[in-house]
Each structure stands twice: as C-alpha cells, then as structure tokens.
Amino acid sequence: MKEKYVVFKDDDAGKDTPGLKKLIDVVLKNDAKATIGLIGKHLKDQELIDYLNSLDKDKIEIFCHGYYHSHFPYLYKKLTKSKELPKTEFNKNFEKHDSSLKQYRFIESKYLKTKAVAFGPQGNIWNQDVIDALVQNDFKMMFSWEKIKGDIFTIPLSLNYKQNSLEGFIEEYKNHKDDEIVTLQFHHVNLTEEQFEFLKDVIDFLKNKEKRIFVTPSELLKLVNK
Secondary structure, three states, X not given: OOOEEEEEEEEEEOOOHHHHHHHHHHHHHOOOOEEEEEOHHXXXXXXXXXXXXXXXXXXXXXXXXXXXXXXXXXXXHHHHOXXXXXXXXXXXXXXXXXXXXXXXXXXXXXXXXXXXXEEOOXXXXXXXXXHHHHHHOOOOEEEEOXXXXXXXXXXXXXXXXXXXXXXXXXXXXXXXXXOOEEEXXXXXXXXXXXXXXXXXXXXXXXXXXXXXXXXXXXXXXXXXXX
C-alpha cells in the first residue's frame, strides 16, 4: 500500500504569537508536525524571533507567507460589491513579486536560523509571474488549490480547519481520504476554544485511524525527489 501523508499548514504567523504558540503546543504534544506561514513584516518582534528560532525545524517548519499581507480582498469585494478583487501582493507583475520575495529573504536571513523552501500566497491569490519570482528567489514548493505549471512543486491544498466537531471534520475529510497528500489549512487567529480542544482528536484520527504520516515541506520535497 502506498504511503499517505498529511501537512498541517498554519497561516499568518506574526499576527498573534500567543495563538500561534497555542496551536504549535497542541501539535507537538500530540507528536505531529506543522508548517507555519510567516508574514515577513512582523519579523521585528523579538519575542516572535526568539520563539521561531527555538523551534525544532524537523517538526515545525516556516514557510514564506509574503512580506506585507496588507490586503483584505474578499472583504473588499463584499463591502464594495465589486465583481473583481483588488490587486494583492502576489497578483501584480514579476518585478513586484520579486521585490516582495527579496524583502522576505533579507529579513529572514537577518533574524532566522533557517531558510524557507515553501511559499503560500495570502488568500491563495497568485498569477503565473509569481512562479518565475519564486524560482529566482530559491523557493522549491508552493501551496495551491490548482496544479502549478513551472519548476515549482505544488503542495495541494485540501481543506480548511473550520469544523466544530471531529465528526464534522471526518465528514469533510471523506472527499480526500484517498489522496496521497492531504493539506489541512489553519488560521490560528480564528480558531475557537472548541476547535483547539478537538484538534488532538483530529491528529489522532489522521495518524492512527488513517495511518497518515505527518510531514514538513522539506520532508515532502525529499520524498518527491527520491
């Protein structure tokens, strides 16, 4: 039987460090792994810097979630009743994308011990020029709902962690139970106490019932390149 994998992807690291710590604590206490999307502009907070550098990169890996994260495209669309989303950090042009990624790489090299191999755009909004900018800035992987064309490995997005019970999670997971790779996307800043509480049961279900192996992006890259 082919091995099946699971990636825990948590977005918006830097916005809410206590919530980030809470999520990671649950992951580690239950012998799982996760990858956290760092917003570069927040890497000026010494508490966040110290915390990120204290993490075991083999269990908790950092991915690039852009530098600014300054848009609210869906809220904008709702409030203005516009049919189009405004331009965001990663649906502009190569020069803009390259500039954002270089800013991220600069602050990453200044404050962090490890270098991200994976990228995930805010709101999962991107265009094809992003791929060229990622290659230019030495990224190997990208989270996406659709297959990426180019020299970047697609980490498939599968479902968001928005359910209010283990039963609700299992019901949505059924659509992906046969997938080789399942990526569960989190936003720790939005999780309720109830969702934090049954997360340990989700980990147990995926690990012991579904026999999935928790992996980081770097581990996934090694598996792909075998």
